[in-house]
Amino acid sequence: MQISSRFTLAIHIFACINTFEDEYKVTSDFLAESTNVNPVIIRKILGQLKGAGLINVARGTGGASVAKPLNQITFLDVYRAVDCVENGNLFHFHENPSTNCPVGRNIHHILDDKLVRVQAAMENELASITLEDLKRDTEKYLLQEKEAAQGK
Amino acid sequence: MQISSRFTLAIHIFACINTFEDEYKVTSDFLAESTNVNPVIIRKILGQLKGAGLINVARGTGGASVAKPLNQITFLDVYRAVDCVENGNLFHFHENPSTNCPVGRNIHHILDDKLVRVQAAMENELASITLEDLKRDTEKYLLQEKEAAQGK
DNA sequence: CTGGTTGTAACAAAGAAGATTACAACAAAT
DNA sequence: ATTTGTTGTAATCTTCTTTGTTACAACCAG
Numbered sequence: 001m002q003i004s005s006r007f008t009l010a011i012h013i014f015a016c017i018n019t020f021e022d023e024y025k026v027t028s029d030f031l032a033e034s035t036n037v038n039p040v041i042i043r044k045i046l047g048q049l050k051g052a053g054l055i056n057v058a059r060g061t062g063g064a065s066v067a068k069p070l071n072q073i074t075f076l077d078v079y080r081a082v083d084c085v086e087n088g089n090l091f092h093f094h095e096n097p098s099t100n101c102p103v104g105r106n107i108h109h110i111l112d113d114k115l116v117r118v119q120a121a122m123e124n125e126l127a128s129i130t131l132e133d134l135k136r137d138t139e140k141y142l143l144q145e146k147e148a149a150q151g152k
Numbered sequence: 153m154q155i156s157s158r159f160t161l162a163i164h165i166f167a168c169i170n171t172f173e174d175e176y177k178v179t180s181d182f183l184a185e186s187t188n189v190n191p192v193i194i195r196k197i198l199g200q201l202k203g204a205g206l207i208n209v210a211r212g213t214g215g216a217s218v219a220k221p222l223n224q225i226t227f228l229d230v231y232r233a234v235d236c237v238e239n240g241n242l243f244h245f246h247e248n249p250s251t252n253c254p255v256g257r258n259i260h261h262i263l264d265d266k267l268v269r270v271q272a273a274m275e276n277e278l279a280s281i282t283l284e285d286l287k288r289d290t291e292k293y294l295l296q297e298k299e300a301a302q303g304k
Numbered sequence: 305c306t307g308g309t310t311g312t313a314a315c316a317a318a319g320a321a322g323a324t325t326a327c328a329a330c331a332a333a334t
Numbered sequence: 335a336t337t338t339g340t341t342g343t344a345a346t347c348t349t350c351t352t353t354g355t356t357a358c359a360a361c362c363a364g
Contacts, residue, residue, distance in 0.1 A: 001153035001320075002237050002244035004352075009246050011263060015255045027309065034253040037246050038354050043310065060362025062309040075266070085154050092154035094161050094189050101186040103167045106293045110286065111163060114227070118277045125273035129266050141258045153351075156321075179340065190323050195341065212331025214340040 001092075006082040009035055010045055011075070011134065017055070017064055018135040019142070025063035045082055052081035070135055076126040090119045153244075158234040161187055162197055163227070163286065169207070169216055170287040171294070177215035197234055204233035222287055228278040242271045 012035050017026050024030060028046060032039035046064055049055045054073055057064045066073070086092070098104035164187050169178050176182060180198060184191035198216055201207045206225055209216045218225070238244070250256035 001156055001351090003242055004153055005244040005246045006352095008243055008259075008263065008267075012246070012249065012255065012259050015259065015262060016253075019255050025309095029309085034250050034256045035246055036248045036250050036256070040312085040355075041353065043312085047311070057310070058362075059310045059360060060308080062362085075270075090155055091160060092157040094157045094164070094187055096188045097164065098186050098188050101168075102294050102297065103164065103171050103290065104186045104188070106290070106297065107160075107164050107167065109293045110167060110289050111160065114281055114285075115160075117281075118227075118274055121277035122270055122274035125270045129269075133266075134262065137262050138255065138258070141261045142254050145254065145258065153320095158321095177340095181340085192324075192343085193322060195343085199342070209341070210331075211329060211341045212339080214331085 004082070004084045006045055006048075007079055007084050009037060009042070010049060010078050010082045013042070013045065013049070013064070014066070014073075014078070014131055015134060015138045017066055018070070018131070019138055021063075021065055026065075027062050031064075048082050049078070052077065054078065054081055066131070070132040071130050073131045074127045075129040076123055078131075079123075079126050089115075090122065091115045156234070156236045158197055158200075159231055159236050161189060161194070162201060162230050162234045165194070165197065165201070165216070166218070166225075166230070166283055167286060167290050169218055170222070170283070171290055173215075173217055178217075179214050183216075200234050201230070204229065206230065206233055218283070222284040223282050225283045226279045227281040228275055230283075231275075231278050241267075242274065243267045 013031055016031055016034055020026055020030075028039045028042040031037075031042045031046075035042065046055065046057050049064075050057050054067055054077060055064050056067050080088075093108075097107050103110075165183055168183055168186055172178055172182075180191045180194040183189075183194045183198075187194065198207065198209050201216075202209050206219055206229060207216050208219050232240075245260075249259050255262075
């Protein structure tokens with residue numbers, strides 16, 4: 001199985017906030033339209049991002065905004081906030097290896113540190129990308145699109 | 153969601169082959185007992201490992217053995233063989249982002265290269281671990297267990 | 305107080321993983 | 335040639351997870 005789409009959705013949400021917050025109020029309905037995902041799902045994700053202190057959202061008034069400087073939020077922060085993998089473990093283990101078998105009862109001893117290394121490599125890379133990078137690249141591609149439309 | 157337990161199962165299978173092949177015939181029933189997973193599931197995984205040229209298994213005769221030198225099989229080979237993530241993509245994308253929204257229709261341009269980097273970091277780490285490492289550590293932990301039992 | 309919004313509960317729908325049963329294909333031993 | 339033990343695979347079931355959907359209370363601003 002893959003990592004939940006909540007992660008790419010959350011990034012999409014930040015890209016929208018960065019791009020549109022001066023122009024529109026970025027509500028769950030607005031985001032639902034852009035992502036083509038149900039507004040309740042969006043609100044759940046917004047709630048998780050808010051819980052992690054990454055964005056501000058409020059009842060009544062509505063509209064999401066980023067809560068910290070963009071270069072201080074990494075993809076890893078977002079990944080952790082939306083709780084993509086169970087218990088934070090990337091790898092799923094078969095549940096009850098036999099305690100009668102020497103390999104079965106030691107498989108975690110044998111394997112866990114290796115899986116931790118793999119997961120750490122992935123998370124380090126996530127930590128190296130910030131929302132500032134995201135904003136810069138979003139602007140780049142939107143500008144390219146605009147220029148292409150003008151036939152340059 | 154997490155990465156399918158087929159991966160940890162496949163590693164468990166190799167640990168069993170390494171440990172027991174001189175003593176027992178390592179059949180799908182044997183492995184089902186050690187992993188506590190249904191033999192049909194084991195046979196499916198054995199089939200994938202065989203398809204990737206990592207092990208030998210045959211009808212009738214039965215019993216799995218490793219097809220290549222242990223230091224020439226990496227965790228990445230195993231990971232790829234058992235097809236853990238759809239289309240080889242670690243991240244799941246929301247399916248139909250709006251083409252009306254500038255962000256929606258560019259989200260893949262913006263994001264794909266970053267996700268590729270993250271995935272590559274993880275796969276490089278997987279590639280750095282071999283079945284030889286697995287065998288060495290398996291022997292280490294089984295020996296530790298034996299010594300502990302003798303009260304050393 | 306009205307309108308628009310979030311937060312959340314409850315349930316439905318869809319999809320995927322793994323379990324299970326059943327059986328044909330096959331090889332080796334006798 | 336038959337028996338035995340095994341793999342390969344189809345078909346179906348159960349369970350779990352994700353996502354969608356409906357509904358509505360809580361809330362804020364004008």
